[in-house]
Amino acid sequence: MTGPDPVSPRTPRPLGTGRFPRFQPEDRGAALRRPEAAPRTLRSIAIGGGKGGIGKSLVAVTLGIELVRRGLRVVLVDCDLGGANLHSFLGMEYPKETLSDFVLRRVENLSQLVITTPVPGLGLVSGARNAIQVANPMHQQKLRLLRAVQKLDADVAVLDLGAGTHYNVVDFFLQAHHGILLIVPEPTSVENAYRFLKAAFLRRIRSVDASFGIRDLIQEVTRARGQRPLVPAEIVRAVAERDPEAGAALEREMASFKPLLLVNQVREPKDLALGEGMCAASRRLFGLELTYLGHLRHYDQVWRAVRAHQPVFFEKLGKSFALDLAAVAGRLLELPVPKEAVP
Numbered sequence: 001m002t003g004p005d006p007v008s009p010r011t012p013r014p015l016g017t018g019r020f021p022r023f024q025p026e027d028r029g030a031a032l033r034r035p036e037a038a039p040r041t042l043r044s045i046a047i048g049g050g051k052g053g054i055g056k057s058l059v060a061v062t063l064g065i066e067l068v069r070r071g072l073r074v075v076l077v078d079c080d081l082g083g084a085n086l087h088s089f090l091g092m093e094y095p096k097e098t099l100s101d102f103v104l105r106r107v108e109n110l111s112q113l114v115i116t117t118p119v120p121g122l123g124l125v126s127g128a129r130n131a132i133q134v135a136n137p138m139h140q141q142k143l144r145l146l147r148a149v150q151k152l153d154a155d156v157a158v159l160d161l162g163a164g165t166h167y168n169v170v171d172f173f174l175q176a177h178h179g180i181l182l183i184v185p186e187p188t189s190v191e192n193a194y195r196f197l198k199a200a201f202l203r204r205i206r207s208v209d210a211s212f213g214i215r216d217l218i219q220e221v222t223r224a225r226g227q228r229p230l231v232p233a234e235i236v237r238a239v240a241e242r243d244p245e246a247g248a249a250l251e252r253e254m255a256s257f258k259p260l261l262l263v264n265q266v267r268e269p270k271d272l273a274l275g276e277g278m279c280a281a282s283r284r285l286f287g288l289e290l291t292y293l294g295h296l297r298h299y300d301q302v303w304r305a306v307r308a309h310q311p312v313f314f315e316k317l318g319k320s321f322a323l324d325l326a327a328v329a330g331r332l333l334e335l336p337v338p339k340e341a342v343p
């Protein structure tokens with residue numbers, strides 16, 4: 001593996017005051033690879049997948065750790081508005097300052113909420129404490145949050161999403177530069193992932209709606225009462241038949257919607273075929289192109305560490321998991337940063 005030495009484990013800081021020191025992104029000084037005058041582009045990565053318990057949070061944390069190991073400054077943002085738990089993966093108590101403070105406008109600047117974690121170079125914006133107050137943020141609040149994430153003083157922001165296909169989850173997935181669709185080799189996970197993809201696609205084409213005024217048309221073709229619901233490619237085709245210009249705009253949306261696929265908890269060789277298989281099925285059935293990022297093997301020690309409330313530091317990840325993670329991170333960093341999605 002290349003890059004600087006693995007992040008060394010540190011004893012979590014004393015938690016007595018309940019406050020964590022502010023994240024100082026310049027702490028790592030020389031570790032920053034960005035040349036002085038180069039314009040800074042924060043790469044935002046959201047991790048979704050529809051199903052709970054498949055490892056979204058674990059992947060968010062361990063990917064963050066791997067990116068830090070490569071000398072990048074990373075901030076994890078816990079966007080699981082119903083069950084924030086990234087802090088516990090890092091052995092931290094529930095921080096006092098959380099996303100609630102930003103969403104409820106107690107704090108105007110998101111960077112004020114970035115706290116240090118036991119992994120140097122890895123910051124955390126902890127998840128909302130009062131889920132009821134913030135679990136259903138208004139569109140404007142979401143945009144404000146996403147714009148604020150984009151302005152964080154870091155190289156990468158990793159957004160951990162909640163389960164489900166609600167538009168509040170899907171919007172984060174769509175607005176980040178890269179949306180990683182996480183699946184595990186289980187039928188329910190694959191089903192949920194397809195549902196997630198479709199929900200994301202439908203949400204995404206609302207922007208075409210807005211500019212072409214074809215809301216009714218999309219509703220008409222998607223409703224298809226009593227019939228099998230249309231898949232994305234069929235929706236585009238049906239719209240194009242009625243309004244070729246709008247159809248072309250939808251086609252452009254479809255072509256530029258390129259979620260990344262990551263298979264977690266691989267246990268046996270046949271699981272390895274799932275990623276490519278799902279990409280092919282998504283292309284064939286949905287007309288949607290997924291980019292396959294790779295897989296992460298199931299590693300029992302990681303699971304044990306999480307269960308025992310121990311932080312998942314680099315050394316705990318095990319060789320096979322760390323190798324998989326490095327390959328995934330490498331592929332991710334090779335991808336160009338797409339045009340900013342947040343308006």
Ligand SMILES: Nc1ncnc2c1ncn2[C@@H]1O[C@H](COP(=O)(O)OP(=O)(O)O)[C@@H](O)[C@H]1O
Nearest residue numbers: 052053054055056057058265297298299303306
């Ligand atoms: N590759 C893996 N190897 C071992 N344990 C894993 C792996 N991926 C996830 N887990 C475990 O599965 C459980 C659920 O993961 P979590 O990240 O909380 O899921 P989600 O965020 O999708 O709800 C955790 O105990 C986690 O440690």
Ligand SMILES: [Mg+2]
Nearest residue numbers: 056057080161
């Ligand atoms: Mg989670």
